[in-house]
Amino acid sequence: MKRRELAAIGFMTFALFLGAGNLIFPPMMAQQAGENWLIAIVGFLLTAVGLPALTLIVLGRLSSADKLTASLPHWMDRTFWFLVLTTLGPAFVLPRAVTVAYEMGIKPFYQGNGLMLFSVLFCLLTLILALKPGKLVSYIGKVMTPALIVMLALLVIAALINPLGSPTDANAIYKAAPTVNGMIQGYMTLDAIAAVAFGWVIIQTIRGTGISCNKAISYYTLRIAGIYALLMSLCYLAMGYLGATSSSIAPNSTNGGEILTRYAAGEFGTFGQILLATITLMACLTTTIGLTNANGEYYKNTYNVPFKISAVVIMSLTTIISNVGLETIIEVSLPAILILCPIAVSLIIAIIFMPNTVSNEKRKFSMSQTLIVIIATLFGSIDALNILGKIPSAIHQDLTAWLPLFNAHASWLLPVLVTIFSSKVIHIIQRNRNAVATC
Template sequence: MNRTKQIFILGFAIFASFFGAGNLILPPMLGFKGGPDWWLVAIGFLISATVIPLLALLGHARLQGTMIDFGKKVSVRFGILFSICVYLIAIILACPRTAAVTHEMAIQPYFEFTSLMTSSIYFSAVFVFAVNRGKVMDFLGKYLTPIIVVILLIIICIGMYTPSDPMLPGQYNGPLIKGFLEGYQTYDAIAGLVVGGIIVLNVNNLVGELNVAEKRFVIVKSSLIALTGLFVIYVGLIFIGSKFNTEFPVDISRPQLLSSLAAITLGNFGSAFLAVLVAVACFTTAVSIVVGTADFFKGLFNNNHFAYLITAAVSCLFGILVGQFPVKFIIDLAVYALMFIYPLGISLIMLNLLSEKYASPTVFRIVVGLAFLFSIPDFLKFLIPVEKLEFLYAIIPFSRDGLGWVLPAVIGFVLANSYVKIQNNREGTAS
């Protein structure tokens, strides 16, 4: 098999790893509410949902390690703790959302099932598949992803040429920032940290023994292919969401909007068919999250299989409890966790792309520490009335927009590097 074909195969595998059916409900709603500003929303969304995940993969290509290695320059304990937090967010929020999306798109419109019944049956099946690992999920993922992509591209293409009324005005005051923050909900940057380590381990299985430079080349090229695919789908869904924003009520839910867009372009049968495919894709995503989390905790406990079973069972229990809630509730709940974990994740991604000269352990600790500290006001505004935080917003740039950590982290990076340089010069002079 030639190198180009191998790179494309790996690129499609990476695409499938990022392609969560739950993510598909986010872009149309951004376009729907963005209206004529859809392109600004798209730019913000693409930065956090494609560019930063791509940088995470490039960081893995450079590190040739695991997610724990991303944080080990702060400390090994921090790397482990950060990884645990990422997996906890995955099983408490990302995984249950797949059940909620399945219920609202594929169950509720056609059957008289309660959401608790759906999540209970759904995660009972997830547990069975997670415990009895086999090739069924690989088979489903291999064929499901291309089918869903083709259907989405058909929806986008038909939607682009279907007549519609003039767009309603956008609902966002800051469409660019809104798009960026909504990209957090895809969990793609977190997925980049998780998937990247797996990709590094699997590159040799696909393309044989390579030196470090060749591994980096393969990962970079494959990652660009994968993220380009996501780019096309995200932009297309945002655009048609904006184009038809006069067709639906303002309070339409995200899953209902995607289903309705499918009905406009493909008819009711096409909408139902997409709903079934999305439900199965959500299920494969849920199994992958549970298996990945269980594997991680199994590794922490010296490959103890009992730890794997307990983690899988607890993950599915959380899935049943949280997955019975509406998608909107789970997304709103996720904001609290994501406003903490994303500043840390983005900081680690950026720092791991740099050479040791500019990203020493001291720089890591200062930048990550500041990112964490100044993300606290961004988090608090979802718990405390904004009026009580005005004094913080007045002194922290961009904090009103949920990005109060950015400037302190950048300043900390510059000052930390200046400090390290001075210390190195002093040591050089003394010697």
């Protein structure tokens, strides 16, 4: 693969992940962290960038995204992918991207209610670009991403030259543990689960350049993950700086979007509002294209559904849900994503420490992998209920006292690690017994 192609795919990967939510998270966190914003951002990068990059690297080593779950029972494998791609697609993330694009990109300049017309046009544009997956690198990696980077750089350079404030005192939680709370916020971007879906797109894009050797796919995925990690880290640092220096222009803001809007207007006036609107629209568009492509690739490879049919159905559903009952859909879908994320990360960790549970030749059932998914689902459900505020106060106090990492929304981590370690030990003991028996 030529360096130019590699860079273009790396840029495309960065753009796929860079949705409006990714722009909004760091400014809000950095404003709250105040003088500790850099320490908090380090923790944020570990989970918001580190976990997705690790996921891409593991998927590249497998050379196919579907091998991540190939050791699970067939029904569990299909259920996992269906839920991941449905919630990241028309049931949650796609409608949210359309709505956010309208709220931040169009509504500030339009007094009426134009969401329906906008959603139709936005989804139609997404469909047109997604129906030519072979040209994704040209559309996104070579054109849209460089333009997006230039616009972000313009805003950040202006902030460096003329900051609109200075970091204030950190609030209580960021005074006590800035790095840990940064890690929690990074985990809550849920980009680790997005990386599982985008793995379909990235590996297929690599194959589209004529590369079919598994080792080569692993090698290039590693380098693409590196490009993504570098660009996304720089973006998060830049957005964090804007939030940390927004004390005078946007004090006590309720969300990162408000901070960015006021900062852009403060630096450039009306042009700044147009600049931010363009950044938001482009960031949302690259994400919707990537997720539509990921869904289409999955249904084509798994169920032999033609890519065009899948893409049309997905965009049609997205258009409808963007206009009707999005809040209800979010209430239903968010718990699923909060549970699926621990499952996905657990599978990645398991494959790192137990690579022999995955076969490159054929499906091979693994009791260890299945048990890990069950445990991640159980404890991930507890974390999801905690995040959604659905746990009674008395039970919440008991779980805080007795369940490790409960307040960090990662109570699934220790049980999963113990299960992986135990499975590894059992496997070594069985292998040694078999070796002795054959002597």
